[in-house]
Amino acid sequence: MILIGLCLFQDCPSRQEIQGSLKQVQKLLSAHEASYLQSLRNLKKKINLLQSNAGRQASKAINSTCMKLDAPVNGRKLGKSHSIGHEVHFLCDPGYELVGSESRICQENLIWSGQQPTCRDINECASSPCLNGGTCMDEVNQFSCVCAKGWAGATCQNHTHHRAATTGPFVRPSRCTIVQGTTHCTCEPGYTISGRDSNTCTDIDECELFHNGQAGRLCLHACVNTAGGYRCSCPVGYDVTQDGRSCRDIDECATRQNNCTNDQMCINTYGGFQCVRVDCPKIPNATYVKTSPMRCERNPCPVDNKACSQAPNSFSYHYLAVVSNLSAPRVMFRVSALRQMGDTLRFSLLGGRQARRHFTVQRSDRLTGQLMLVSPVQGPATLEAEVEMSELERRVHLGKYITKVTMFVSQYEF
Numbered sequence: 582m583i584l585i586g587l588c589l590f591q592d593c594p595s596r597q598e599i600q601g602s603l604k605q606v607q608k609l610l611s612a613h614e615a616s617y618l619q620s621l622r623n624l625k626k627k628i629n630l631l632q633s634n635a636g637r638q639a640s641k642a643i644n645s646t647c648m649k650l651d652a653p654v655n656g657r658k659l660g661k662s663h664s665i666g667h668e669v670h671f672l673c674d675p676g677y678e679l680v681g682s683e684s685r686i687c688q689e690n691l692i693w694s695g696q697q698p699t700c701r702d703i704n705e706c707a708s709s710p711c712l713n714g715g716t717c718m719d720e721v722n723q724f725s726c727v728c729a730k731g732w733a734g735a736t737c738q739n740h741t742h743h744r745a746a747t748t749g750p751f752v753r754p755s756r757c758t759i760v761q762g763t764t765h766c767t768c769e770p771g772y773t774i775s776g777r778d779s780n781t782c783t784d785i786d787e788c789e790l791f792h793n794g795q796a797g798r799l800c801l802h803a804c805v806n807t808a809g810g811y812r813c814s815c816p817v818g819y820d821v822t823q824d825g826r827s828c829r830d831i832d833e834c835a836t837r838q839n840n841c842t843n844d845q846m847c848i849n850t851y852g853g854f855q856c857v858r859v860d861c862p863k864i865p866n867a868t869y870v871k872t873s874p875m876r877c878e879r880n881p882c883p884v885d886n887k888a889c890s891q892a893p894n895s896f897s898y899h900y901l902a903v904v905s906n907l908s909a910p911r912v913m914f915r916v917s918a919l920r921q922m923g924d925t926l927r928f929s930l931l932g933g934r935q936a937r938r939h940f941t942v943q944r945s946d947r948l949t950g951q952l953m954l955v956s957p958v959q960g961p962a963t964l965e966a967e968v969e970m971s972e973l974e975r976r977v978h979l980g981k982y983i984t985k986v987t988m989f990v991s992q993y994e995f
Contacts (some may be wrong), residue, residue, distance in 0.1 A: 771809030
């Protein structure tokens, strides 16, 4: 009826042109119908999965907690939930060391994993700190020395009849003996004779003396000179490794040493952590719902809403922690399609000048694009990049998917 009415006022299109137009409309509707049906199937699967999980959780609700765990003597317990899958951690007070499991998980059989830990007093006398026949007395987080006759000092290092007096922990008297009428004086390890004064020993500053030795620096971060020795220190957010030289990142998220709220996710970074909250974007003519903690999907569009159908189908969020001055070029993230509906898949980098200064997007295969870091980044810094994956059928837009990558760059390189 509509086509006949138009023919009264203008030239009618040919039958071949009408059939061609109808075929194009039919193909476009078929593509939209396939996409809509697939979205319905995915939604149905998610609803079934949620119902199944809810049923399993309800069946476990009765008597689904492990027995209460107590904090060890001279220690404390982190974590209050005793439900299946939950974890508790144990810490000891200063001067005590943990023996047993550092963390325990409530298992499906309602039995805690691992063994109940205890806090054992650290024996400060194990290293024999008292010199010259002194007796070590172990105390909480410290020790004291009962010196033999003729000796005094915190570690019985000073001879009470010696003429030289100490002026602090970095200056100590030497030990002198007379052999065949000749006096020989020596110093404790970490000290050396002070010039011509054989009666006085001064501390050796190992940090300065071995700063650039043949075997490399004593410490990979910072060296602290101590009386008779040295120690390596690390910046906030790091622990000294077992070799005593390097630094190891502290996972504040795993050890619950963070202040993230319940509606935030804790992202561990090198030397710290970040509290992030993923909210679905606000876009005109389209609405989004969170389908997982890191993903938002577009609600179905009305048939006549073209602006909605051209909005991104989904947004996914990813967070990376990297060290400073990471070598480049380097692949940082990959975006891939599980299946391809159209005949063309395109990948592109969104964002401003900063994103294009440090990143580029390349195709690694037919269904995968990769975000590349093209220049090293000096930390501390936070970089953001957006990768757009578009599906097309004969140059007709079928859908696009946005992946937002946030990279937290640490201040240090180790």
